[in-house]
Amino acid sequence: MREKVKEKYAELAVASQGDAEASCCGSSCGCGGDSGVASEADTAVRVSDLSGGSYSEDERSGLPEGAVGASLGCGNPTALATLSPGEVVLDLGSGGGIDVLLSAKRVSPGGRAYGLDMTDEMLELANENREKSGVENAEFLKGHIEDVPLPDGHVDVVISNCVINLSDDKPAVIREAFRVLKPGGRFAVSDVVFLGDKAELPADVLETVGLWTGCVAGALAKDEYEGLLSEAGFGDVSVEVTSTYDPEAVDGLDTEEKREALRRVPAASAFVRATKLEGI
Template sequence: MADDLRERVRERYAGLAVAAGGGNEGSCCGSSCGCGSGEDVAVRVSDLSGKSYSEAEREELPVLAAEASLGCGNPVALADLSPGEVVLDLGSGGGIDVLLSARRVAPGGKAYGLDMTDEMLELARANQAEAGVGNAEFLKGEIETVPLPDGYVDVVISNCVVNLSTDKPRVIAEAFRVLKPGGRFAVSDVVFLGDKGHLPEEVLETVGLWTGCVVGALEKGEYEGLLAEAGFEDVSVEVVNVYEPETIEGLDTDEKRAAFREVPAASAFVRARKPAEAG
């Protein structure tokens, strides 16, 4: 099941990358989540990102980079980046957060983007070339196995991607591993504000909901617990926006909508810090 879900996510984001390259705006949890067909369930959360990027930030980037934003927040603003730092974006998509980060850590810093989808990597590299950003690099790989050394980066960011993983403890462990002592985890993500066990099994098993960023989300307390168990300190999950079930396509019965109303989903800022070395 995990491999099948991962492949569905890969296929879906490949399609979004191609659409973005053709000038069609997409969003992980936004207005074009319903790109599937046949047995796929189209799930969309209206304006999940909350227009998180300022007009000034959008003007820093090529049009296609801005339009290919597939997230649910603005982790660059959350991360409080400084010149000279090294940043890693887990699930970098079309590259908007990598390119914004690269600008903020210059001079002397670098931003890495990690994505498993060839089409997204191609789009991101094209956006990088158009933006003229030299201190960024896009890597192919999965967020459960980061192709960077231990203690290599100052900040790990991500934008509505951790929730898509079928092995979230490993993602968080990998983030901890690649961070330098004192390094920061600054992620925008989707969380549930209640017990996911109350959700109907048919909803939890719907692949379309996973690739729409909703049902793959952790409970708020789960997220906090996984970060603490991995060794992080100063853990916080700050709820930004709670979503009404009526905004989520695929919740097509009163029963499903009632379940989501009982256990609502929300966008959140997730922060944590790797402890500094003793002494």
């Protein structure tokens, strides 16, 4: 799965430099279905249609076109996280760098923003975008979100934008986020969740929704997400749903029975928050 995701994001890094924008919550990036990758022929859905945390015009206009075009997330974690000058931020799965660049501006002066990505093509694109933007307090690192190349207690805020759902070892991701955060540090991510047990969904419904949305097939249930954060030692855990996927809009859910199954176990975009309590 990791290699399939890596290959697809490499393709998207190249494609994003053209005219079309890409979206993790659209067909062009997928992790659903038997192959783990959605086909280019599937219905594309833009991030702004699915999430309440889309980027403002001011945010988009202040960034290089390549950073905006490679925005692959399902929300805006930089709006979710209240960032202050002097803080250190880490973006897990930073892609073309949009959230890192926005974060770097908000923590200046004195702060720093790191982006972590495993895909060479995305890292190259992100560094190009950093140079074009003139942002000097941003740095992009190569690595996996399950094994962050930063020391313990190094960052104030961990953000991520529709990436943790792609990992095949989510407990490791959560543990690493906890490890690199300072006491009192915040976990503030946008992600996709199921509002119920996705095991209750028929296989053909899960496959269809996974192909349509691109990354929902690997999503956790809301209570699973909350449980993983609590087990890792986080406090103040919350998962706030920002929008749900409308079964009527999903191409391929062609019977009322299939649509009703997704109504019973909806998939949703969500803001996920938690705090590393002081003294831990």
